[in-house]
Amino acid sequence: MAQAELKALWQALEQATTLLQKNLHTSFLDAVIEAGEDLQLGIRHEDGLPDAATTAKLKALFAPINLRDYSPEELRQALQLVLVKAITVDGIQPNQQVTPDAMASLASFMVTTFMPHFSPAATIVDPTAGTGNLLFAVMNQLHTATGSSLHGVGIDNDEQLLGVASMSAALQGLDVELLHQDALANLPVTAATLVVADLPVGFYPVDERAKQFATAAKSGHSYAHHLLIEQSVRMLAPGGLGLFFVPSDLFQTEEAAGLTAWLTQAALFQGLLNLPKGFFTSATAQKALLVVQKPGGSAKQVKQVLLGEFPDLNDRAAFAQFVDSVHSWAAQNLA
Incomplete structure (x- = not known):
C-alpha cells in the first residue's frame, strides 16, 4: 500500500468525522464511530441527520475509498491517526x-x-x-x-x-x-x-x-x-x-x-x-x-x-x- 493511499484514507475519515461532529453535535469519539460505520455500511440517517449538505460531502469523501484495497493493519493505522486528534478535541484522559x-x-x-x-x-x-x-x-x-x-x-x-x-x-x-x-x-x-x-x-x-x-x-x-x-x-x-x-x-x-x-x-x-x-x-x-x-x-x-x-x-x-x-x-x- 502506497503511503499516499493510506494518507487518503486517513484524511477521508478525519474530514468525515469533523463533518459529523458538527452536524450531529456529538463528541469527536462518537463521530469517529459514525464515520467508520458509514464508510463500511453506507451513510445512515436518524431524525433527518446528517443533513443533505453533509450527506453529499460524506459521499464525495467516501467515493474514492475501496476498503478491499486496504489490509486490516492499514485500516487500523488510519483509524489510529484519527483517534490521536480526539485526544485534543475531546480532552481525553491520559489513561484512555x-x-x-x-x-x-x-x-x-x-x-x-x-x-x-x-x-x-x-x-x-x-x-x-x-x-x-x-x-x-x-x-x-x-x-x-x-x-x-x-x-x-x-x-x-x-x-x-x-x-x-x-x-x-x-x-x-x-x-x-x-x-x-x-x-x-x-x-x-x-x-x-x-x-x-x-x-x-x-x-x-x-x-x-x-x-x-x-x-x-x-x-x-x-x-x-x-x-x-x-x-x-x-x-x-x-x-x-x-x-x-x-x-x-x-x-x-x-x-x-x-x-x-x-x-x-x-x-x-x-x-x-x-x-x-x-x-x-x-x-x-x-x-x-x-x-x-x-x-x-x-x-x-x-x-x-x-x-x-x-x-x-x-x-x-x-x-x-x-x-x-x-x-x-x-x-x-x-x-
Whole structure:
C-alpha cells in the first residue's frame, strides 16, 4: 500500500468525522464511530441527520475509498491517526489515550520471542482495551508474523471507547469479542494464550472487591495496575504469557512489596524492559514492559531475567543490536 493511499484514507475519515461532529453535535469519539460505520455500511440517517449538505460531502469523501484495497493493519493505522486528534478535541484522559504503535510492536516482538510456535487458535485478551488499538495492532502483527488467526477479547468499563473498538474491529474484519465490564469484577476469561495491556495507573476505588486479590493494599485503596496484573494471570492458561506496560518504577514504590510477594508465588517473572525515554514527556511518566508467564505447560522460570532498556527505535543499528541480544538471551534461557 502506497503511503499516499493510506494518507487518503486517513484524511477521508478525519474530514468525515469533523463533518459529523458538527452536524450531529456529538463528541469527536462518537463521530469517529459514525464515520467508520458509514464508510463500511453506507451513510445512515436518524431524525433527518446528517443533513443533505453533509450527506453529499460524506459521499464525495467516501467515493474514492475501496476498503478491499486496504489490509486490516492499514485500516487500523488510519483509524489510529484519527483517534490521536480526539485526544485534543475531546480532552481525553491520559489513561484512555491510544497506545502508540511502537509499544504494540515491542509487545509482538516479545510474543514471538517467548512463543515462537504460536498456536493457530490462540486467544489474546486486553483487560483494559479502550478503543482496541493495542489489541488489534498485536493481533494484526502476530497474524503477519505467524499466520495465526487469533481470537481477541477486549474488556473495558467505558462504553464509548468500546463503541470505537467495535467499529474498528468490524472495519478490520477481526475476530473479537468485546465485554463491557470492570475487568476486576469477575473472571471474564479463562485459558487465554496471551494477555497484553497498557495498564491504567492509579487507585482502584472498590475496596471490597480489591480484598479478593493478594496484591491488594493492607489499608486504603489498592493500585489498579497491581490488581489487573494478578487478574490477568488468572485469565491465562498454564504457560500463557502476560505482557504489561507498567510504570518503570513498578517495583520501587512502597506498595510494591505485596506485588513482589504475589509474583514470586503465583507467576514466573521473566523480564522487565524500560521503554525509550523519548516516548514520554517526563522521566516520571516513563513505562516499562513487564513480562510474566503463568506456571505450567512448557513454561519455566528463566535462569536470567531479561532486563534492560529498549533503544530508540530510530537508531537502527542500536535496535538491531538489541534484537540480536534478545535472540541470544532466548537461546540460552528459553531453549
